[in-house]
Amino acid sequence: MDIEALFSELHSLPSIPKVAQDLIQQFDNPASSLESVARNLEKDPVIAAKILRLANSARFRGARESASIEDAASRLGFNTLRTLVLASAVTGAFKTEAAFDLKGFWLKSFQVASISRLLAKQVGVDAEIAFTCGVMHNIGELLIQAGAPRFAAIIRASGASRAANETLQLGFGYPEVGAELAKRWHLPELIRTAIAYQANPFHAPNNAPLPKVLAQAICISDALEAHGGATPDARVALEGPLLEGIDLDLLFEKLPALLEADKAFAEQLT
Incomplete structure (x- = not known):
């Protein structure tokens, strides 16, 4: 397909x-x-x-x-x-089955967005565009949940290889679906590129920085989820070439207050 x-x-x-x-x-x-x-x-x-x-x-x-x-x-x-x-x-824009945790989905998206904003400020990328990319990074998953439920079991698979698993099963993954939806919504190319290359940021065209920022934010968000928040264990778990050049100590100093503020922001919307 x-x-x-x-x-x-x-x-x-x-x-x-x-x-x-x-x-x-x-x-x-x-x-x-x-x-x-x-x-x-x-x-x-x-x-x-x-x-x-x-x-x-x-x-x-x-x-x-x-x-x-x-x-x-x-x-x-x-x-x-x-x-x-x-x-x-x-x-x-989205209505899903009652069994799908839509509020939890958006809270996770806003967490990625908050982290994206902090990372963007560190590397000199537009922080508000990075935030928007974070909010929208997973709309491909949501589109399939809302409109194509027979594919939802594949989409629910978690972990770093989720996009690869979806590509193997479907011929495409949630980043491509999200980027295509963003295109049909006539959103800026910067946002479409970030969504499309979030799982493969080192192959983004013209070394575009936003896909890497988004990939880093997702990685950090996953570590927070796995280790109960911005804990020392979460900080220790973050390593590898994707995160090179990021001041993680500074990031972790700012994370708790920012995440709490943006969680409240998300709850105003969901």
Whole structure:
């Protein structure tokens, strides 16, 4: 089977609202203002409600509540707004079987995203784009869970060889599926490349740095999961050529507070 055959079997392709697509393009336009972004945000009541809720959460709330989208947008800032809009659009695009732990899936995705942001700052890569790649890194798995359940048993296989196992069984793995979905959503090529090469970052075209950042973040997240968080054992478990050049001691100093903050952020969306 090839990816085209898989997509043709889907009953419906998850879609990102046009308002969200317009906003993503607007965030990438240096001429955009918070006022113009706020006007577009008001067109999507679901995203607008999440923005107000986040702006009034413990993480962002000031001396008074935000009652307007423009005030909330000003409080959150461009980077947080961009992340929230895309994450909200993506998390709202999928409906899965009740047996699938959708909240756990997104919490894991946001953990990878948080680690990606920290790593990106170390190596001089755009931290917010890295965060977005982390949020979306596993949408290929989610697409199959939501739309092609007969393949779900293969997708549920865990471990570093999961992509290879899927390729052996299906002819493609979750990175390729995710990259194809990102393409059909008209997301930037930087994001598509990071998703496509996350399992094989050293073969990314033009030595693109984001696939490596994403691969490193997944590796670190898996170590945290295996060793009960940002523990000394998790730190010791992280070694090998993939992580060369990363200051893991500095990363582990910053991880606990950041992961807690972004977990709260994820729970605002899921």
